[in-house]
Amino acid sequence: MRGIKKQFKLRFEPLNSEVAPLNSEVEPLNSEVEPLNSEVAPLNSEVAPLNSEVAPLNSEVEPLNSEVAPLNSEVEPLNSEIAPLNSEVAPLNSKVEFLRLNYESLQMTNDK
Secondary structure, rough: HHHHHHHHHHHHHHHHHHHHHHHHHHHHHHHHHHHHHHHHHHHHHHHHHHHHHHHHHHHHHHHHHHHHHHHHHHHHHHHHHHHHHHHHHHHHHHHHHHHHHHHHHHHHHOOO
């Protein structure tokens, strides 16, 4: 039995000297965390029922994600082709809107 105690001391006393400074760093943090725990506890009771509602939805969504992933890889190159076209279309849209307003104005004038 003494041999076991001696081995234990030889093995773990160096660890104690490493752990002691860490404990002194952790203790002040614990005093900061404890009040937060009391704030979080009521929220946990609110979140638990929501988790039980979300879990089945996740199981429905996960298969869809695996279907969507390959489509995303097909769409991304198209997006890079579309982006420059959008910058060309934007000024045209404003011209079309201008022409539409002018056309409506002319129609109103002709209707008088």
